[in-house]
Amino acid sequence: MQEDNIKILIVENNREVSSILRMYLVGSHFEVSETDESAAVEAAACENPDCLILGMKPDIRENMNTIRCIRKQTFAPIVIISGHEDDEEQILVLNNGADDYIKKPFNPLIAVSRVNAAVRRYRKWNASEALTEENSELKVGDLLLDNEALILYKNGEAIHLTINEFKILRLLMRHPGEIFTKSDICRAVNGTLYENYENAIMVHISHLRDKIEDDSREPRYIRNVRGLGYKIGI
Numbered sequence: 001m002q003e004d005n006i007k008i009l010i011v012e013n014n015r016e017v018s019s020i021l022r023m024y025l026v027g028s029h030f031e032v033s034e035t036d037e038s039a040a041v042e043a044a045a046c047e048n049p050d051c052l053i054l055g056m057k058p059d060i061r062e063n064m065n066t067i068r069c070i071r072k073q074t075f076a077p078i079v080i081i082s083g084h085e086d087d088e089e090q091i092l093v094l095n096n097g098a099d100d101y102i103k104k105p106f107n108p109l110i111a112v113s114r115v116n117a118a119v120r121r122y123r124k125w126n127a128s129e130a131l132t133e134e135n136s137e138l139k140v141g142d143l144l145l146d147n148e149a150l151i152l153y154k155n156g157e158a159i160h161l162t163i164n165e166f167k168i169l170r171l172l173m174r175h176p177g178e179i180f181t182k183s184d185i186c187r188a189v190n191g192t193l194y195e196n197y198e199n200a201i202m203v204h205i206s207h208l209r210d211k212i213e214d215d216s217r218e219p220r221y222i223r224n225v226r227g228l229g230y231k232i233g234i
Contacts, residue, residue, distance in 0.1 A: 006119055007031045009047055010041040011066075012055035012081065017104075018046060019051060021081075024108040025115070045073040051119050054098070055109075056082035060089050064096055071160045072099040077118035081106070095207055097160055108182045124162065138173040141234040143212060143221065145173050154212060164189050165208050168201075172222065172232035181229040205230060 008030045012018040018034050025032045035043040056063050077099040082089060090101045100114050138145040144153040148165060151160045171188045183203045209216040221232050
């Protein structure tokens with residue numbers, strides 16, 4: 001049985017899909033609310049959900065804008081439901097703030113499992129944050145990481161990160177100049193090692209560089225130390 005008071009917000013204009021998701025989520029003891037995309041940002045801010053399930057519209061640009069606006073209101077995981085056939089949208093949404101991606105048609109039980117996994121990661125991370133005493137801000141060069149608002153600023157401009165990107169950058173910025181192996185980073189992000197974690201860490205680092213570096217091919221901040229790992233410095 002699920003823990004009590006795990007709140008899921010479904011943002012889906014297709015009422016049939018929304019109803020099926022709601023039925024399975026309620027059956028798994030989640031607390032569920034629904035809205036359409038026009039009210040998604042306001043609902044994310046007001047309801048403070050533990051996870052959002054966001055249905056995609058045909059226009060990828062609209063989807064990106066919705067994700068970015070939601071991410072300004074909450075750091076809760078965003079699980080995407082999409083009927084798009086190509087991989088372009090999946091890459092874009094995961095790079096711009098979403099945490100998981102499910103293609104239609106989907107098995108509702110698998111969708112519930114993916115949501116449950118996202119919530120567990122999010123709650124575990126929040127619990128560790130509550131137990132960790134640290135400065136409310138971390139600064140390296142032009143980067144300022146706000147640990148309370150969970151937002152990164154570069155020269156005063158907000159850069160929105162996924163949960164994993166935030167945790168990796170926070171680890172590096174806490175210890176500027178210190179080298180962390182891929183396994184160190186994986187444990188800091190997930191609490192354990194898992195299959196193919198090295199590739200996953202490399203992808204996260206690549207996405208971070210795309211967001212924070214002036215030239216990701218010549219990184220100023222996140223540097224690779226050959227044969228050892230990564231460090232941050234200027």
